[in-house]
Amino acid sequence: MFRQFYADSPIGPKRDLKFSTQLEEEEEEEKKKKKMLQCIFLLSESGEVMLEKQMTGHRVDRSICDWFWDFLLSQGGDSSKILQVIAAPTHYLFQVFRDGIIFLACTQVEIPPLIPIEFLSRVGDILSDYLGGLNEDIIKDNFVIVYEILDEMTDNGFPMTTEPNILKEMIAPPNLMNKMMNVFSGNLGSNMSSKLPDATSSCVPWRSLNLRNVSNEVYVNLVEELDASINREGKLVKCEVYGEIQMSASLAGFPELNLSFKNPNLLHDVRFHPCVRFRPWESNQLLNFVPPDGSFKLVTYRVKGLKKVPIYIKPQFSSDSGNCRVTILAGIKNDPGKTVDSISVQFVLPAGVVSADLSSNHGTVDILADKTCKWSIGQIPKDKSPSLTGHLMLEPGLDKLRSYPNLQVKFKIMGVALSGLQIDKLDVKNTPANPYKGFRAQTQAGEFEIRS
Secondary structure, eight states: OHHHHHHHOSSHHHHHHHHHHHHHHHHHHHHHHHTSOOEEEEEOTTOOEEEEEEOSSSOOOTHHHHHHHHHHHHTTSOGGGSOSEEEOSSOEEEEEEETTEEEEEEESSOOOTHHHHHHHHHHHHHHHHHHTSOOHHHHHHTHHHHHHHHHHHEETTEEOOOOHHHHHHHBOOOOHHHHHHHHHHTOOSOOBOSSOOGGGGSSSTTSOSSOOSOOOEEEEEEEEEEEEEEOTTSOEEEEEEEEEEEEEEEOSSOOEEEEEESOGGGOEEEEEOTTEEHHHHHHHOEEEEOOOSEEEEEEEEEEOOOOOOSEEEEEEEEEETTEEEEEEEEEESSOOSSOEEEEEEEEEOOTTEEEEEEEESSSEEEEOTTSEEEEEEESOOSSSOOEEEEEEEEOTTOOSOSSOOOEEEEEEEETOOTTOOOEEEEEEESOSSOOEEEEEEEEEEEEEEEOO
16 A cells, blocks of 8 residues: 555655765766866976876876786886886876976876876976976976966866967966066966967867967978898898878968878878878878977878898907907998988996996997996997907906897988888968978987897
């Protein structure tokens, strides 16, 4: 009887359904919160927490940074060489190392790892652009601005405003004039604007509206890093290029650019700036975009399976009777057509070496405090082949070395993209006058290793 009355009553079932719906909404909201980034920490190379930005109601304790630092030391202490995604006992950690600063983000559940990694990389790019570089002192001197930037770049843990031109309208970049005005006005920190940028409501939020004083020019710069690994027999084991197309545009209105290549089939693992329209690239391998104002990175790419390197480095190590003989030869192997500059070779002295007597017939040789030998060659002369020779003295009781060091090589070539990538043409539309166009290319050594 009572059950029948309750079922027929307009109060009982509706109230129960409403309560159930509320619980489901709260559970869904709770799940949604857990899928966000909960906190971002900025750590120095010594492990000091320079900045902490809590993003949700679930506060992350700083003890997670202590756990991360212990983990980092157990892996060798080099943040650039450990995994970017780490499973801690209570959180998932995502870390990006940039110019001596560790950007560390935390969440409690699994999320697509590229989202936080890309976001942290974007934070590093924007801070470097804002502050003119990144190091511990710069972060501490501009603590308030860094905190404000992080606050505007996220909304309750989700990435939101990541375009530099919008952020610069919302938060003025630090300069001497701003600091003096803040002191005189009594506003000792915040550079926040009271007006919302117009670009936030635009279909192209990466571009400022009503640009003035433009110089009507656009520059394209191909920057490539050559990664190579050469074994003891001198055979090329791995050779590939990681490159990016950097652009600088100063154009009026809403220009539309088309950039095409002579050999786009070389490109792999391509990643675009948000301004690039994907459909023209997918159908015609054409980069069609409305550019941001100023400097920006249009595309990053990889070119695999290269067969040649521009220089050769031939190391020879032989040890016996407590002594190790060292000979290293350097020269041009495949002439790129431009001068190979800023050549240097370095290696870490092996364990058991107590002193080194090394000299070269070209360039300078330095033994650094961390037992790294650096041979600065510069350019390869035409009249002789650079060589480094000398001896390494071993500690008493050690007859010969158990292993020989690997060599790290650096160089730079201006005016050449070693991947072979060639720009066909750059068309600029919707501008009052024909702009000036400039093109440049350069290649430098990335992880270029010679095994010995």
